[in-house]
Amino acid sequence: MLCLLSYLVNGQTVKLSMKDALSLAITHNREIAIAKLDIDKSEQEIKKARSLQLPVASANAQLAHYFKEPAFFGFGNANTSDDKIPYGRFGGKDQGALSIAITQPLYNPAARPAKIYANLLNEESRILLSGKETDIAALLKQTYIQLLVLTERIKLQKESVNRNRKALEDAKSLLAQGRALRVDTLRAYTSVKNLEPDLLRLTYAIEVGKQQLKTIIGIDSLNEIELSDSLYVDNNLSVLTEEEVFSRASENRADIKALTLQPELDEQQTKIAASAMKPTVAVTGQYLVQTQATQFNYFNSFYPSTPFVGAQLTVPIFNGFLNKAKVKSSQIQKHQSEIKLTNAKEQLKAEVKQVVANVRETSSRIQTSLNVKETAQLSYDITQYRYGRGVASRLELTDAELALTTAQSNYLEAVYDYLSAHIALNRTIGITGD
Numbered sequence: 001m002l003c004l005l006s007y008l009v010n011g012q013t014v015k016l017s018m019k020d021a022l023s024l025a026i027t028h029n030r031e032i033a034i035a036k037l038d039i040d041k042s043e044q045e046i047k048k049a050r051s052l053q054l055p056v057a058s059a060n061a062q063l064a065h066y067f068k069e070p071a072f073f074g075f076g077n078a079n080t081s082d083d084k085i086p087y088g089r090f091g092g093k094d095q096g097a098l099s100i101a102i103t104q105p106l107y108n109p110a111a112r113p114a115k116i117y118a119n120l121l122n123e124e125s126r127i128l129l130s131g132k133e134t135d136i137a138a139l140l141k142q143t144y145i146q147l148l149v150l151t152e153r154i155k156l157q158k159e160s161v162n163r164n165r166k167a168l169e170d171a172k173s174l175l176a177q178g179r180a181l182r183v184d185t186l187r188a189y190t191s192v193k194n195l196e197p198d199l200l201r202l203t204y205a206i207e208v209g210k211q212q213l214k215t216i217i218g219i220d221s222l223n224e225i226e227l228s229d230s231l232y233v234d235n236n237l238s239v240l241t242e243e244e245v246f247s248r249a250s251e252n253r254a255d256i257k258a259l260t261l262q263p264e265l266d267e268q269q270t271k272i273a274a275s276a277m278k279p280t281v282a283v284t285g286q287y288l289v290q291t292q293a294t295q296f297n298y299f300n301s302f303y304p305s306t307p308f309v310g311a312q313l314t315v316p317i318f319n320g321f322l323n324k325a326k327v328k329s330s331q332i333q334k335h336q337s338e339i340k341l342t343n344a345k346e347q348l349k350a351e352v353k354q355v356v357a358n359v360r361e362t363s364s365r366i367q368t369s370l371n372v373k374e375t376a377q378l379s380y381d382i383t384q385y386r387y388g389r390g391v392a393s394r395l396e397l398t399d400a401e402l403a404l405t406t407a408q409s410n411y412l413e414a415v416y417d418y419l420s421a422h423i424a425l426n427r428t429i430g431i432t433g434d
Contacts, residue, residue, distance in 0.1 A: 131254020
């Protein structure tokens, strides 16, 4: 793997098997990287939840310069002619204070549900990561197989072009000998020219497909890759029943598992919202040092301390029905999650029925297409033999060549559909497959 990465970094063309491509995608795919970061985020949520039960410490320092001494009411000359409260000015114009405070929660009703919620969120992130890896693996396989099929189609298209070019040369030769009509030459020429645009289209499709594959893998688009695997059809793959597929999908599918987890998340959200209506208890302590000075002479000042320790009880009384609304909203969200889960399972049943039907249909079609391709090849060989001996006409040979090209193309399409159906089946089950 390190050697392969070195080639990719150096910008050299490297042969890439599907197994190598899957390994690179799991490591470098950007969507998977985003899902992994969601796990990191959820781990920080766990730390945030734990902090609700940990002590909080703070330090505060303050310096102030008063242009006049601080005023204290109730002092001074009380013999005034009106009801004004007298005051006096005492102390220094320069004041400083340093305090250290610690609060240790004893009872916080939000701590436990917050911790459970964060752990469930972390579990959900890991489930979604596995689902993303399954989706990316299915997309990569689909793209890889599509490129293999396109490569085979180009080979078949070139073979067809060569056959038609030979037919064109034969038609020209026979026309020169007076043994064929001009219309045969025109027909052969038209057949060749009709095939050339398809060849160009397939070439561009491969370029686009390789670009998509590089994006899925997560490598630079300037790197050149070459597929080393070839098309392989395993006709001995077992076809699961709908009940088996649904059972395995219900156990393995990341989206189903995440939806199953969602009501529990909503339940903890409800408890967190309800905890705001409950009292909290904490132990508090503070160590305070104060001083006053004149002319900023802090070095020649007293520094009396005022330490204390105590308990704090906070009882919420009324906040405009906000907490009740949050609780009700969480309960509604939980009900929505339960409905979504039920709906997802019903949709899964329909998806299972479709993918199993596709697997069975493509399994039957691929064998039929193979038989038709072999028959078309035999028919073309016989017609070409007969044409070489003047028994068959040019039109018969053209029809046989067209039938062979169509049969070969249909077989490739059947192979692609067959392999795609099995990829879709594995994705529905929730596994990456072999």
